[in-house]
Amino acid sequence: xxxxxxxxxxxxxxxxxxxxxxxxxxxxxxxxxxxxxxxxxxxxxxxxxxxxxxxxxxxxxxxxxxxxxxxxxxxxxxxxxxxxxxxxxxxxxxxxxxxxxxxxxxxxxxxxxxxxxxxxxxxxxxxxxxxxxxxxxxxxxxxxxxxxxxxxxxxxxxxxxxxxxxxxxxxxxxxxxxxxxxxxxxxxxxxxxxxxxxxxxxxxxxxxxxxxxxxxxxxxxxxxxxxxxxxxxxxxxxxxxxxxxxxxxxxxxxxxxxxxxxxxxxxxxxxxxxxxxxxxxxxxxxxxxxxxxxxxxxxxxxxxxxxxxxxxxxxxxxxxxxxxxxxxxxxxxxxxxxxxxxxxxxxxxxxxxxxxxxxxxxxxxxxxxxxxxxxxxxxxxxxxxxxxxxxxxxxxxxxxx
Numbered sequence: 440x441x442x443x444x445x446x447x448x449x450x451x452x453x454x455x456x457x458x459x460x461x462x463x464x465x466x467x468x469x470x471x472x473x474x475x476x477x478x479x480x481x482x483x484x485x486x487x488x489x490x491x492x493x494x495x496x497x498x499x500x501x502x503x504x505x506x507x508x509x510x511x512x513x514x515x516x517x518x519x520x521x522x523x524x525x526x527x528x529x530x531x532x533x534x535x536x537x538x539x540x541x542x543x544x545x546x547x548x549x550x551x552x553x554x555x556x557x558x559x560x561x562x563x564x565x566x567x568x569x570x571x572x573x574x575x576x577x578x579x580x581x582x583x584x585x586x587x588x589x590x591x592x593x594x595x596x597x598x599x600x601x602x603x604x605x606x607x608x609x610x611x612x613x614x615x616x617x618x619x620x621x622x623x624x625x626x627x628x629x630x631x632x633x634x635x636x637x638x639x640x641x642x643x644x645x646x647x648x649x650x651x652x653x654x655x656x657x658x659x660x661x662x663x664x665x666x667x668x669x670x671x672x673x674x675x676x677x678x679x680x681x682x683x684x685x686x687x688x689x690x691x692x693x694x695x696x697x698x699x700x701x702x703x704x705x706x707x708x709x710x711x712x713x714x715x716x717x718x719x720x721x722x723x724x725x726x727x728x729x730x731x732x733x734x735x736x737x738x739x740x741x742x743x744x745x746x747x748x749x750x751x752x753x754x755x756x757x758x759x760x761x762x763x764x765x766x767x768x769x770x771x772x773x774x775x776x777x778x779x780x781x782x783x784x785x786x787x788x789x790x791x792x793x794x795x796x797x798x799x800x801x802x803x804x805x806x807x808x809x810x811x812x813x814x815x816x817x818x819x820x821x822x823x824x825x826x827x828x829x830x831x832x833x834x835x836x837x838x839x840x
Contacts, residue, residue, distance in 0.1 A: 442484040442552075443467045447476040458484065459551035499537045499564050505593045507532070507541075508569075512586035522548050540564050553577060568713065568730050575721045585720050592716040595792075596709065599799060603705055606803040607698070610810040617818045624825055626661060629654035632829045646828040685738035693739065693766065697809065701802045706740055707771060708795035715788035724751055740766060757784075 514524035547557035555574035576585030678684035717727035732744035746760035778787030
């Protein structure tokens with residue numbers, strides 16, 4: 440898509456000029472004729488590089504984009520011009536960065552840019568999926584429906600993220616508190632008892648001696664241990680940015696005990712809902728798969744989507760590469776195969792996503808019920824070991840006396 444500068448005359452014979460983003464010169468001519476303008480000249484503007492947003496600030500929350508999409512859809516459906524709708528929404532937006540972005544988008548549209556092109560200049564706010572769906576809505580004349588659909592999709596996705604976060608945050612907090620309590624006992628409490636036991640003229644039990652040794656090492660090298668953990672996390676993040684690292688770490692994530700199954704269900708639900716939403720909106724299948732691959736959030740699954748894309752490009756079906764991957768259960772691949780043959784792929788994908796949303800709900804509840812007693816049990820063993828090891832010398836002396 441290029442940008443074309445035009446000079447024309449309106450019905451009052453006044454000269455006007457502006458810019459329009461379109462696929463070719465013929466599209467510009469058609470658009471100007473719809474506006475009842477007499478064309479004087481049309482020239483394509485050569486752009487050395489696509490301009491990206493230079494607006495910086497606190498990241499816009501997805502919830503704000505959902506509300507914006509719903510409100511813009513209502514205005515478009517009511518017949519309000521896009522620029523006026525954006526101006527009205529800009530006045531009620533409280534996020535400073537989002538307010539500036541909407542102002543820039545309105546200016547671009549006033550200069551003849553398409554809405555999707557104006558959105559695409561702000562990738563930190565409007566992602567690839569959002570931009571492509573808006574573009575399809577503009578082309579098909581169903582912008583309000585597409586905006587409603589994308590907001591519904593984002594709401595479902597956000598709800599799913601919250602469920603997963605609630606499942607992961609609770610055990611993370613409990614484990615962190617357990618580690619902190621254990622470290623405090625080893626660094627502060629155990630050395631106090633060790634000082635008392637030094638006055639004993641007897642050999643300490645193996646459990647007590649081992650605990651004191653661990654306490655001394657941790658007390659001496661605690662900062663190094665913390666630094667090592669931070670360094671390890673940093674190195675893993677850097678490794679994840681490489682191709683091989685992303686494949687190994689993302690693959691290991693899907694194979695984690697307890698959590699791996701939950702994350703797999705989330706990935707299947709997200710894959711199904713994203714692909715269904717894009718197909719429903721009229722985005723071409725290859726382009727839809729490309730967007731799904733970029734938004735799925737797991738390199739292993741991204742490679743699976745690449746295999747699917749190659750299959751479709753070669754005139755084959757979607758199901759075989761999904762079956763071959765081993766990530767997608769047989770039920771999912773069979774439903775997708777049936778959907779392809781019956782011409783109702785998007786309906787099958789939506790059914791799959793709804794089913795796995797329910798599965799995620801059940802998994803989150805099960806995870807909470809399993810992890811809580813598990814963590815309490817482990818913490819009980821650790822604290823119990825420390826208490827027994829600390830009081831064993833005292834009990835031995837009492838028995839001797």
